[in-house]
Amino acid sequence: MADESRAGRAPSIRDVARIAGVSHQTVSRVLNDHPSIRVETRARVQQVMDDLQYRPNRAARVLVTSRSQTIGVLASAASMYGPASSIQALEQAARAEGYFVNTVNLDGTDRDSIERGLNHLLDQAVEGLVVIAPQVRVFETFHDMNISLPFVTLQSTVASQNALSVDQITGARLATRHLIDLGHRNIYHLAGPQDWIEAEARMHGFLSEMSDRDVAATAPILGDWTAEFGYYAGRELLRVRDFTAIFSSNDQMALGLIHAIREAGLDVPRDVSIVGFDDIPESAHFWPPLTTVRQDFAELGRRAIALLLGTLDDQIAGQPGLVPDLIVRGSTAPPIF
Template identity: 40%
Template sequence: MTDTAKDRSRPETRRGPSMADVAKLAGVSSQTVSRVSNERRNVDEATRERVLAAMRRLGYKPNRAARALRTGRFRSIGVITFTLSTYGNMRTLDAITAAAAEEDLTVTVIRIPDPTTGTVSGAYRRLSEQAVDGVVIIFEAHLLDQADITLPDDQPVVVVDSNAGDAYAVVDTDQELGARQATEHLLGLGHPTVWHIAGPEDSFSAHHRVTAWAETLRARGITSPLAMRGDWSTDSGYRIGRELAARPEVSAVFAANDQMALGALQALHEAGRDVPGEVSVVGFDDMPESKAFWPPLTTVHQDFAEVGRRCIEKLVHAIETKEHETGRALVPTRLIVRESTARYAG
């Protein structure tokens, strides 16, 4: 067999579109395509869009590994969380991944079932080994405020919903504002006091909500009733709701999340306590299902999308500038008034 015949017998190798192909189609130089691929800012918007359109048309995908070697950035972030069972954590994670996608960032999630010093540090180390540019940590519990919990300072870190003190950048819903809005709403309807179904004692969010509830009552000269602790579940709200339903003096209840409010509603219904005729109920979260409760639930709306956007914004800024940002950014809440609350009937 001749060499020519051998060459003809070899399968043809199809190469993917090159940077030069993109440059030709977009009518720009290869250097301009490189700048767009590496997300440099020295390209005007019209040219950038033309290059991106050419990339999409040709199916050109920049080599992330090669770009990482050139820029030192992997376009990837990590998320550490210790539970995905709560509504707030799931919505927060969803918002972070959506905001990351807008920035063309990939996300690696590590769940820690038992958050301790070793497991937190271990999770952080595993993420570092997977070549991430920064980390978001979602912890409800009082953990990062403990003296022996420290994280390496060679990567940007943003913390959600935890008492991280001044060591890290923190993004959170304004928990105290939401609790004040709920409590003031019920007092504004003429109720002599407000009973509170609180979240777990080790929860940072629950701590701020119960504190703001008690302080709001105190500012009106009202001694707060004993907060009744639940665990965020509908079952715990039902259990506490049965206790509250047996107290004829209870006319207003603020539950620290919508799921516990739902349990309380069921207990009040079973006890023959009319809602809102006898007892008004307010939740916290504004779950999509809360408007389908019976009656539809008055609740505090959390803007999880904004929390996720700010997390990624802070992380990207820290990655790009190499600045170690600290301080707390609070996302405002708003009260959604529905049919589960009414004026005090006396």
């Protein structure tokens, strides 16, 4: 019937060309801002494109150029505060550079899940990869796959060209030092899951600082990041009350700890001092407001894109990495003797 485009297919470059009375190549040139086009011609073609509501077919373009202008993000634990913040910032940074971002949430840490996610991204012909692999397992599995694409890993605290992270050891040391400086000598550490790279780094930082200051440390407790776990761990710890401070590996567990402590009729920070990690937005309004270690997740995301796109200035590149800050609030105080 209509002579425009048949079979429900969207108008193509050739439809535009025919109506505008030019060759398909000229239309392509308009599309790509080629300099050698008469203003008048460009305008006419543009007009037809608007009339037809023409939109270039990305698949066709990707097919011939093998370039997608897309960066893939492989994220595990994407709903946690840190990763979520990084992703958001990263997406914005990428967009500013003219790139698209495709995010895949892994549904597990097993090799299969990772492969599935990776395949999805490779199918999209992504040109680079940002891997948020906070778990050892994901990190290693990913590396084993030896990808030929340029990629950057986030939150993995590994001395490497393309691994970006906030210095967890320093952060943990800061937290621990703060407690020691306040006079605490019996300090527990509620760590994250064993298979999380950053959890291990924080634990390491804690133990190093304790040892450097000649304070005896008990074995850290391995948690699962949830407030729930912090609560039960707190209850357990309170059965033998042989500590005056706890350094929790994240804010949620710290919240659970405080809950347990207070439920036992004790006070934070009078009876027990608590330090968290991450500085989630809620921490400032816990009761008491939580002393914690702040990491700049957004900056991490931005740097990932900069590194990936190679637009990293020497200035930033020369920096030793992101350093976290200790935010002292109300959950820490000197111990009572």
